[in-house]
Amino acid sequence: xxxxxxxxxxxxxxxxxxxxxxxxxxxxxxxxxxxxxxxxxxxxxxxxxxxxxxxxxxxxxxxxxxxxxxxxxxxxxxxxxxxxxxxxxxxxxxxxxxxxxxxxxxxxxxxxxxxxxxxxxxxxxxxxxxxxxxxxxxxxxxxxxxxxxxxxxxxxxxxxxxxxxxxxxxxxxxxxxxxxxxxxxxxxxxxxxxxxxxxxxxxxxxxxxxxxxxxxxxxxxxxxxxxxxxxxxxxxxxxxxxxxxxxxxxxxxxxxxxxxxxxxxxxxxxxxxxxxxxxxxxxxxxxxxxxxxxxxxxxxxxx
Numbered sequence: 001x002x003x004x005x006x007x008x009x010x011x012x013x014x015x016x017x018x019x020x021x022x023x024x025x026x027x028x029x030x031x032x033x034x035x036x037x038x039x040x041x042x043x044x045x046x047x048x049x050x051x052x053x054x055x056x057x058x059x060x061x062x063x064x065x066x067x068x069x070x071x072x073x074x075x076x077x078x079x080x081x082x083x084x085x086x087x088x089x090x091x092x093x094x095x096x097x098x099x100x101x102x103x104x105x106x107x108x109x110x111x112x113x114x115x116x117x118x119x120x121x122x123x124x125x126x127x128x129x130x131x132x133x134x135x136x137x138x139x140x141x142x143x144x145x146x147x148x149x150x151x152x153x154x155x156x157x158x159x160x161x162x163x164x165x166x167x168x169x170x171x172x173x174x175x176x177x178x179x180x181x182x183x184x185x186x187x188x189x190x191x192x193x194x195x196x197x198x199x200x201x202x203x204x205x206x207x208x209x210x211x212x213x214x215x216x217x218x219x220x221x222x223x224x225x226x227x228x229x230x231x232x233x234x235x236x237x238x239x240x241x242x243x244x245x246x247x248x249x250x251x252x253x254x255x256x257x258x259x260x261x262x263x264x265x266x267x268x269x270x271x272x273x274x275x276x277x278x279x280x281x282x283x284x285x286x287x288x289x290x291x292x293x294x295x296x297x298x299x300x301x302x303x
Contacts (some may be wrong), residue, residue, distance in 0.1 A: 002030035014039050017112075017125045055140045056284040057081045059090075060163035062154035063097040068173065071152030072100050073163040074144040075281050079137040084160070089139070092131050096124055100144050108141055145279040151178070155186035164189045166278040172271035181265045181273070187251070188258060189280050194245035197275065198259075202244065210239055245278065 002025045010021040010032055016039050024035035058077035064070065076093045078084050098117050105111040112125040119127070124141070132139050149167035156163050164186045172178045188194075196202050214235045218228035240247045246259040253261065258275075266273040 002026075006030060006032065010035055010039075017123075017129060019123070020126070020129070054287065055079050055138045056287040057084055058139070058142075058283060059084050059093060059160035060156065060281045060283050061093055061097055061160060062156050062163055062165065063094075063101050064152060064154055065101065068151050068153075070101060070146070070148050071154045071165055071167075072097060072144055072146040073154055073156075073165045073279060073281055074100060075142045075163070075283060077140045077142050077284065077287070078135075079139075083135055083137050083139075086135060088131065088135060092127060095119065095127065096141060099124060100146055104146060108143065111141065111144070143281065145281070147277065149276060151182060153179075153182035153186045155183065155190055157187075157190045161283050162190050163281045164278065167276045169274040169276050170266075170272060172266070172269040172273065175269055177265065177269055178271075178273070181262075184250075184252060184261075185245075185258070185275065185278075188248065189245065189278055191251055192248055193280060194248055194278075195243045196245070197277065198244050198246045199240050202240070207236065211236060214239075245275065 006025060007018060007021045010016070010025060011018055013032070014021065014036060016024075020039060020042075021035070024038045025032070027038055028034035055077035057080050058075065060073060060075045062071065062073045064072075074093070074097050076089075076096065078089060083089055095116050095118065096111070099105075099114055100111060102117045103111075103114050105114055112123065112128070114124055116122055116124055116127055122130075128139060128141065145165050147165055147167040150170050151168040151173040153166045153168070154164065166182065166186050166189065168182060170178065211232050214232045215228050218231045218235075219225065223231060241257075242248070246257065246262075248258050250256050250258050250261045256264070262273050262275065
């Protein structure tokens with residue numbers, strides 16, 4: 001027999017899934033060493049060995065329901081751009097996206113334990129482990145964003161380098177002019193990388209910190225404190241204009257901001273349009289990539 005602690009320890013040793021570890025311990029009557037051997041024989045522990053490698057390449061992809069009311073963007077990482085172009089990798093990513101669309105998992109960990117839609121014999125975790133083993137690179141489902149709104153727009157730029165999703169509340173979703181507007185907004189987010197939807201969405205502590213920094217900058221420029229205080233207000237307005245989507249200058253027409261563009265399209269279509277939320281993923285952002293040192297590699301080979 002074995003305990004939950006034994007399963008956890010085997011998972012720590014092999015980095016395999018909980019169910020795989022439980023099955024291996026069942027087959028070996030709780031013998032951890034034999035369980036490791038079984039997992040290695042199945043190629044699962046071999047896959048785990050690769051999990052220490054940095055996976056910063058890969059792809060950002062998207063999927064939508066036929067009625068455009070459900071959409072998602074998904075980032076799946078691999079070690080090299082070459083693998084990201086592999087048909088098996090791409091088919092796996094498409095299966096993951098479809099599972100997210102249909103099952104609405106709470107997070108990545110929940111997703112990994114979901115049965116794959118269209119292949120209910122395997123979980124996403126089991127499929128991922130199998131792909132790592134057969135393709136020969138570490139892979140990782142990093143993150144996803146799934147929206148349900150009156151209308152959801154997605155946009156993928158640069159062959160999966162950047163992905164954007166935007167959720168709208170509107171009563172004119174069926175109109176082609178609205179769909180063109182929605183695509184414009186998604187492309188705006190991809191291009192200018194807004195951090196917040198509007199001024200109200202910026203945390204108060206962030207603004208206070210920004211004011212402190214801007215005031216210090218002005219004083220360091222030789223401005224008196226009273227003048228520095230006034231300069232801060234102008235610079236905060238610029239901060240909003242650069243970082244809040246609705247305040248940003250519309251990229252296709254610099255005579256208006258995104259808020260004014262949205263208002264003009266709504267008036268033209270005789271309805272209402274509200275941008276409710278958005279997400280922007282850039283492949284590998286925030287992942288510390290390993291810098292290869294050719295001299296060090298040659299020295300290691302010579303040793």
